[in-house]
Amino acid sequence: MTSSALPVVVIGAGPIGLAAAAELVVREQDVIVLERGERAADAVRQWGHVRLFSPWSEVTSPAAVALLEAAGWEHPDRAAYPTGAEWSRDYLEPLAQLLGERVRTSSQVIGVARLDRDLLVDSGRDEQPFVLHVSSPGGTHDRVLARAVIDCSGTWSSPNPLGAEGYPAAGEDAATGQVLHGMPDPVRDLTRFQGASTAVVGSGASALTALIALTSAPLHTADSRVVWVVRRGAVGSAFGGGELDELPARGALGTRVRTAVQEGLIEVVTGFRVSAVERHGRQVALWAADGRHMDGLDQVVGATGFRPDLTFLSEVRLDLDARLQAPTALAPGIDPNLHSCGSVQPHGFEVLAQPERELFLAGMKSYGRAPSFLAMTGHEQVRSIAAALAGDLVAARAVELQLPDTGVCGGAGLFDEEPGAGGGCCGTDPGPQPLTLTAPAGVAR
Incomplete structure (x- = not known):
């Protein structure tokens, strides 16, 4: 042939x-x-x-x-x-x-x-x-x-790992049960994220979408803690195009997240480049290359592309x-x-x-x-x-x-x-x- x-x-x-x-x-x-x-x-x-x-x-x-x-x-x-x-x-x-x-x-x-x-x-x-x-x-x-x-x-x-250098951070592979590369689902992931302490690592549209889900019912409760981990030194354009975005639904993502940050629903940590993930029983801690660490996390959402x-x-x-x-x-x-x-x-x-x-x-x-x-x-x-x-x-x-x-x-x-x-x-x-x-x-x- x-x-x-x-x-x-x-x-x-x-x-x-x-x-x-x-x-x-x-x-x-x-x-x-x-x-x-x-x-x-x-x-x-x-x-x-x-x-x-x-x-x-x-x-x-x-x-x-x-x-x-x-x-x-x-x-x-x-x-x-x-x-x-x-x-x-x-x-x-x-x-x-x-x-x-x-x-x-x-x-x-x-x-x-x-x-x-x-x-x-x-x-x-x-x-x-x-x-x-x-x-x-x-x-x-x-x-x-x-x-x-x-x-x-x-x-x-092929999601990118949490590690800031393009490879999985130390301990990341061992913590797969507490790291989600994807979008939290209010139905499928209800017991996993509802009222939990969650870090979202990333600054693109996927990260914004995850932050909105985690600060909205039914996942968000009075016990919830949501931390936004941004690798760059400032959030800046991570909020997206807002009213300048010619896709209004996409522009609204950043506007809603900005409001959630202003209302105290989201803690923002900038300049944090993950170098290690440590498991402590049912919780994990994230360590940055500069020695900072973030303890008491139940879950991590990797929205790193x-x-x-x-x-x-x-x-x-x-x-x-x-x-x-x-x-x-x-x-x-x-x-x-x-x-x-x-x-x-x-x-x-x-x-x-x-x-x-x-x-x-x-x-x-x-x-x-x-x-x-x-x-x-x-x-x-x-x-x-x-x-x-x-x-x-x-x-x-x-x-x-x-x-x-x-x-x-x-x-x-x-x-x-x-x-x-x-x-x-x-x-x-x-x-x-x-x-x-x-x-x-x-x-x-």
Whole structure:
């Protein structure tokens, strides 16, 4: 069988992986989607209680909508904001069902290579199809051949540790029962967090969401203690864009947290870089590199971001930015020290392509360690990739997208200095920055 007769394989049946499959189906391209979970959108279900800060109109792919509506599906209220569970139930699951046998669940990709070639071999490399090594329950090992691969596996399965140096802090692994990398669920985690002493480590939108949950009923009671642990020397822009944010639901996160801090519901500890986690019976203590420590904690929420899992791509050739672990051509436009998710540079298939011909990173995976990915960005990414794989380079290069801006920079890579101190995209008064990009949200938001 020649490579051209083989399907395109999409890794991950999340929002962007399913959108990629829809784009390929619309263009009459054979596609297989490999999902590690038991059902499509498995990762989204894990934070299903969280409400997105993008409305329905921005979290559905045009190609997917076209397929679904042709089958009698009705689009939810475009102005409403779904939870992760609603996003999955009312859109992602119906889309996966419509794609049918193209979506293979319980299929974890553990390796991608060229057929009969390891990373070192040059000879005939581009002419060989891809072979994906797939692990399934029961220990079975399958090989799936593909003419192209779109990696939409996201980053949800690879949360960053509490340790400020990128590695787990001393004792962190031993305290896994008291460290949650995710969003506290008022139903699932009621007994775990209600009335507890909890530290939230992190300063992004996930940290703000966790802080709101922990200072609201039913998790918050008169006995509750909530500590916000920020690595930088000041909270500053960690409160988000507020009224400057063109996604009002996202801007409201920071406004609510600021109010909770002012009302004394949240203790703020800045400049605290976790170096150790100590267990003391049913409680834990956090130690900082400067010798400070925080005792009497029942739980810790790690909202320190995510990173891509590159282990199963070790036998293909990648060109990734050394810091962000995102495609090198994309990295300057998504650097969180300089850009918000709405000020990304235009990018399509050419920016996402890897040196390994017909291998693309898309969705959250394409952002590497950078935060603030939007579903709208992913939808346009895979539209461009699908057009290129179908041979329509004119459509593939005609990338158009208007993204809502945060009004502030993320500053995720800064130490103690605040974003904007050296200019950047924010300056001293960024104001709204609506963009129309021509020629580019675990968890997409």
